[in-house]
Amino acid sequence: MKKYLYEVKHLILLNVICNLIATIALANIPYLTKRLFDSIESRNLEYLVNIILIYVGCNVLNLIITYIENVVNFKIGIAFEVSLKKDFFKVITNYDYMKFSSKDIGEYISIQANEITQLEMDYLTPAIDIIKSINTFAIYGIMFFAFIDWRIALVVLGASIFSTLIAPNLTAKELSKRRKVYLDKMGIYVSKIKDLLEGFKLIQSKTRKNMFVEQESFLKDAAKARFAYGKFKSLALTVNGGFIYSLHIISFSIVGYLLIKKEITVGTAVATLGYLECFISPMGSLIYDINTIKSTRGIKLKVLEFLKDNEGEKNLIVKKDFNSSIEFKDATVDYDKFSLKDFSYRFEKNKKYAIIGHSGSGKSTIIGALMKYVNLSKGNIYIDGKSIEKLDISYIIHNISQHEHIFTGDYKNNVTVFGAFPFRKIGILEDSLSEVMLDSIVQKSDCQLLSGGEKQVLSIFRMCLADTPICIMDEVFSATDMNITEKLEKVLLSMKDKTMIIITHKLSEHLEEFDEILLIENGKLVQSGTYEDILKSAEYRKLQSA
Incomplete structure (x- = not known):
């Protein structure tokens, strides 16, 4: 005192x-x-x-x-x-x-x-x-x-x-x-x-x-x-x-x-x-x-x-650029009744990845480990060869989830997080929406009153203004209609300078647009590769029939 x-x-x-x-x-x-x-x-x-x-x-x-x-x-x-x-x-x-x-x-x-x-x-x-x-x-x-x-x-x-x-x-x-x-x-x-x-x-x-x-x-x-x-x-x-x-x-x-x-x-x-x-x-x-x-x-x-207890993340190295890859090495997360087991994979810069699998298969746990929302009980995760345990990754990764938090406040404060991100028009993303829907979002004085789909659109706009080289989306199109989903997804996947990891359990998504697809089942990576590779696999057919 x-x-x-x-x-x-x-x-x-x-x-x-x-x-x-x-x-x-x-x-x-x-x-x-x-x-x-x-x-x-x-x-x-x-x-x-x-x-x-x-x-x-x-x-x-x-x-x-x-x-x-x-x-x-x-x-x-x-x-x-x-x-x-x-x-x-x-x-x-x-x-x-x-x-x-x-x-x-x-x-x-x-x-x-x-x-x-x-x-x-x-x-x-x-x-x-x-x-x-x-x-x-x-x-x-x-x-x-x-x-x-x-x-x-x-x-x-x-x-x-x-x-x-x-x-x-x-x-x-x-x-x-x-x-x-x-x-x-x-x-x-x-x-x-x-x-x-x-x-x-x-x-x-x-x-x-x-x-x-x-x-x-x-x-x-x-x-x-x-x-x-x-x-x-x-x-x-x-x-x-x-x-x-x-x-x-x-x-x-x-x-x-x-x-x-x-x-x-x-x-x-x-x-x-x-x-x-x-x-x-x-x-x-x-x-x-x-x-x-x-x-x-x-x-x-x-x-x-x-x-x-004011040290927080002060001792972490603030990483502001992404040069080559995100690499998981034997990453293991243990819960009471579920484990992500020995997950190893390398995500390359500027590629687009889809992670698919049943609900509860461990897809979100992979992202949770990368974002340090959960602790690894074994293994490690590296970005450009450096362990994420020593890094502040907020400048290079923006993660949005299915139920992203929307603040009490207007459109501008929400998409810029009260001015933390530079405010500018999102151009082609805004053009993907009908004028009625865009006005409904932009003109709302309290964005917490938006519909579920509108909130998801707003969170995607926020991610674009954050302008990080790595964008992670976890079931972010679950409440948007098919037409908006297709338009937004097409625009996002066309961004050449972004590494994107999108989690979905919908097999109707345009998986052929992704560079690589990872199929997760019961906490394990059971198949990975191009869309053509995945289509041929028995695991994918089993997932389709489920």
């Missing part, structure tokens, strides 16, 4: 200086009260007017400076939270796919939306408040010693320090534990809500009740954890309050005793009780703030764990 505190250090300093000035102005109020009571017998009107003017001035100054302090306080909180959220998003978007997929998206959302905001509210703000409370103790302590009574000041200050050191340690550990449990449960609940709402098409009269019961069970777990945290927090506040009240009782008893003994004046007694209230407030804040900061320990460690 030091990095993020350092980024707002100038604002924190300004905030503390404002608080110092406001506290000094306010600290004069009990002293002025003492002077007023002690000068009653003199009945000097001019003296009274002067005290009233100083009194008003101190209050006005306090109000103005407190306003500035509060504005700066908001600015600090916002800057701290924005910086944390920016870094968190940057870190997780720098993960490789496997690492990102190891956690549920709901957990990332929960940290970004909840935990980081909690750190701003319950770590940063209390930390600044602790500095302010120490300011208040120091200023009021000096005023108490210098202008009221050093004996009372010594007792009040000693009792305050003792309470501040002891009270938070009694409950902080358990409070932190219960808070972490509550926030973890909330993260699980957010994940469940996301999961259920993504399946909105399945929410209907037959399923609505069961879906509601499902979310309610997770909601109840979160509510139970929150109540456990709230219940213990109430106990912690009660314990803190006990220490504060004990300070009240001790101070009140001392003032009463010294007043009866006539060792202090009425003005001193009134001022002491006034200063006591001024001590009580920061002491209560100090105990609460220390407790609050300690209770965020679990959240802080959780967020910092993500932020420290």
